Amino acid sequence: KQEVTQIPAALSVPEGENLVLNCSFTDSAIYNLQWFRQDPGKGLTSLLLIQSSQREQTSGRLNASLDKSSGRSTLYIAASQPGDSATYLCAVSPSGYNFNKFYFGSGTKLNVKP
Amino acid sequence: SQTIHQWPATLVQPVGSPLSLECTVEGTSNPNLYWYRQAAGRGLQLLFYSVGIGQISSEVPQNLSASRPQDRQFILSSKKLLLSDSGFYLCAWSWQADNEKLFFGSGTQLSVL
Numbered sequence: 001k002q003e004v005t006q007i008p009a010a011l012s013v014p015e016g017e018n019l020v021l022n023c024s025f026t027d028s029a030i031y032n033l034q035w036f037r038q039d040p041g042k043g044l045t046s047l048l049l050i051q052s053s054q055r056e057q058t059s060g061r062l063n064a065s066l067d068k069s070s071g072r073s074t075l076y077i078a079a080s081q082p083g084d085s086a087t088y089l090c091a092v093s094p095s096g097y098n099f100n101k102f103y104f105g106s107g108t109k110l111n112v113k114p
Numbered sequence: 115s116q117t118i119h120q121w122p123a124t125l126v127q128p129v130g131s132p133l134s135l136e137c138t139v140e141g142t143s144n145p146n147l148y149w150y151r152q153a154a155g156r157g158l159q160l161l162f163y164s165v166g167i168g169q170i171s172s173e174v175p176q177n178l179s180a181s182r183p184q185d186r187q188f189i190l191s192s193k194k195l196l197l198s199d200s201g202f203y204l205c206a207w208s209w210q211a212d213n214e215k216l217f218f219g220s221g222t223q224l225s226v227l
Contacts, residue, residue, distance in 0.1 A: 004157065034216075043206075043219050044158075101160065102160070104157035
């Protein structure tokens with residue numbers, strides 16, 4: 001069974017810092033990987049989706065990388081802002097299904113201090 | 115555009131009482147529908163998914179059930195709630211033709227006391 005781990009569980013940084021969130025998964029046979037953002041008491045919003053054949057995806061100040069062979073992904077946030085404070089979740093999807101069978105990590109709770 | 119509605123936002127129920135959470139999707143047809151649960155400090159766990167009306171699959175054995183009476187309506191139920199059913203419940207949908215992206219509702223915080 002796929003296990004997804006996110007490190008660190010929580011992170012507090014001053015505004016303006018660049019930071020990296022880590023995600024690791026045990027089974028490298030994945031179809032894609034997604035990074036989500038979750039605000040307190042809210043649903044999840046998809047940030048970036050990386051196909052298994054891709055190495056990275058970028059959206060604004062966010063860059064996600066994927067190393068499938070080593071079972072790792074990173075989410076890089078440049079020039080962090082207080083509005084980036086949220087929980088960031090990583091999810092991997094195995095191939096061969098006709099629905100989203102995502103396995104989620106437990107998330108990294110980010111606090112960006114003004 | 116597509117929207118997903120989930121209600122109620124919060125719910126406090128006594129042990130042994132029934133449960134009904136509802137989720138509806140607008141602006142699309144024949145979506146895949148999902149119920150997830152998020153326990154405190156843990157990742158999301160897929161509970162049920164549905165690829166069509168009346169078609170429900172369960173990912174984990176539990177005290178809950180799901181139904182899909184209409185194409186864009188997904189209901190999570192229980193006849194008798196347990197303390198361990200407490201958690202944050204999220205409904206989600208994806209397109210069938212392109213099921214890569216998940217779109218989530220705003221969630222229901224359920225407290226069983």
